[in-house]
Amino acid sequence: MPMATTRAQKMICLSALFLAWAVGYADRIVMSTAIIPISKEFALDAQQAGMVLSAFYVSYALMQLMGGWLSDRYGSRIVVVMCVVAWSLFTGLTSMAWSFASLLLIRFLFGAGEGCFSPASSVTVAEVFPQQERARAKSFLISTVFLGNAVGSGMVALTVVYLGWRGTFHILAFVGMIVAAILWLALRSGMAAQQARSAARPKNQLRELVKNPTALRLTAIWFCTSIVYIGMISWMPSFLLKVYQIDLLHIGIASAIPYLLAFLGTNVVGWLLDKHGKGREKYFMMGGALACAVFLALMISTTVIELLVVYWTLCLLSFNFVYATVFSVPLKHFPSHLIGSATGLMNFGGQLAGSIAPVVMGSLIVAFNGAYLAAFWFLVGSAMMSFLIAMTWRLAPPAAPAATLPETSSSHTS
Template sequence: MNVPPAANGKHKYLVLGLLCLGWIINYFDKVAINVAVIPISQEFGLTETQVGLILSSFFLSYAIMQPIGGSLADKFGSRKVILFSVVCWSLFTILTGTAWSFLSLIAIRFLFGIGEGSYPSASSVAVAESFPQHERARAKSILTSATTIGSVLATLVAATLSNHFGWQAMFIVLGILGLFLALLYAKFLHPGGSQSGIAKGAKEKLPLKDLLKISMIWKLTAIYFGISMVNWGMMSWMPSYMVKVRHLDMVSMGALASIPAILSFVTVLATGWMLDKRLVGREKHLIAIGSFIGIIALYLLSKAPTVALVVTYQTIASIGLGAAVTTTLTMPLKYIDPSSVGAASGLIYLGGQLAGVIAPTAMGFMIQQFNGSYSAAFWLLIAATAIPFFVGMTLRPGPTAGQQPPQAMSAGS
């Protein structure tokens, strides 16, 4: 088994820490729009459907860039792709603060998605470059947990900045923060030590047509699509739901949003440890159980009579789906040859970002059609959660961490 050059040194933890910081700031820039659309929709007189289109325009280009960014990271190493991504998304975050109309927001958010779209799969490549196979689930779970920290802080910080300084200033501040991150990466981010990529000294990566023959990748893509329908749907519309339907102010809404995310953070870390230590080869059970918990909790959330119960059921759903999504995203790092991790991860992330295209607009359309009621929108999320439950039960992982890595997986595996 190929062991990355940095696998036995302290350097891998510096790489992981920097990647976590990147994910947190990534979520600052990504999630801020979900808070900002509340004052933006008032300022520009937007309908719920138009708001959904603004939110979805980002995910369309973001989805397109997932496999492209992963393939580029496989070929050139993760560092170059990550640096390019951070600079681009930071500049377009600043530009978002200058938007003057509905159409300008659509265009800017689309370009923003192109800039940010390479980061997820490139960061997975960086983990594969820096960590041996038997540590990758824990490393990836730490990265995934950083997204929950980002979503917690993003909602609270964005609500506070927007409330005190206006949504335009909020985007400019967050974009400048991203440019500082790019400078930090330029100096300190060197995944795999002195080597530029995992392909050096390793076998050639699988051609895309061979990757597409691996059924596990298609199943993981479908699973991630279903989970992401819930994640992006909730992230896009729960701020509006809590303010408009539950009548909270924006700062209170941001504070309450941290509770499900904090519990999800703990779940993700625990899941990564279990995947490396206890559940090798049994990942499908964790995906199915987590998804079933999500289905029940989302149904109860849609019927909850009080704010306290809304937050409680949202927290339970976050715990279940947090376990399922961590399992899904770590499987390529364990069961796909390191030289093809970027392309494989990019295909799986593509499914999640396609959900990001669909969920905000579909939920906005349903809310508008049902005169401001969120009930039908919640049922859409419940139906989406059934996808990882049923597909997850059909997973059959390839060789485990102690065996030959599955560059050798058969097309029907």
């Protein structure tokens, strides 16, 4: 018999996951700002800085597939909590780096620690929320990328200026450990449902997944779109500092505006997907990718900082349509036993892009004698590629499941 989940239980789980997502993204975004004083301390050039920024995404990508499989197999609670503990540990160790090589190693381990979290949280959403509420729940969680970046950009810039980059990593590590404890307590109510699902899951999930054309195209779309987003967040602080001569503190303030509006925008897109998105996912992704390319091109063409912030905001709002859609499709259209693995596969593609984008952009900046134009046009090209792939996307008819899995039901509807 399906496990009933009350409104209070859903809100507690969602709030705890939201907090973890926000802290995780703040931990990530700190390096984009901290890389400026770190580069000075360790005498890094743009190419080396790009390698430090990319090191996280290499291991993060590799762990996505394992995280999805572990969560589908054993339930999400233990995977989610251990991820937060691991990434908080390596966030703290980042403050102890003493060289370029040690930075690369610690950031690589940090990515491995956080890598399982995203697919595991998707499994938690499927365990707690009924299908008709999942796009809103998932969009609320993934919108923390923008809230984490907004708060992270402002607060991190403030702490880096006044406490130094090492002190900033100490604070984030401490906060992360507190969040891990909160998660362990908040997710207890889902253990019975996790155990029931685990017993019923069929074998050969990966084989079933890689034969699904919907999952493969979603992965390709997310790969191209992630190049755009990760490339922007990795190099925008340096771009603003060098091209517009803005100091660290004001970079944080300028960055917060687009991210806060994008946080709201992601939740609006999630609502639209639940209410009006059925059968229209392709157009959400196409329109978002195309508009993202247009506003990014306008952003790098202007010399007025106010216009740059406007175009940057519109670019992120456009990105939301791809972002929310990609991650809601598995929750709404895939069999329950594939949700974590599908999310892991898509995130693998996205984080593989993250391991490429900062290094490619850093190399282009070096090749063009410190100019950023070619590096940002590389992002425009990636957005257009996402648009072209989205044109070919269609929802594959569902395969007959190997076993019927219990679906989460709710005693309340929202």
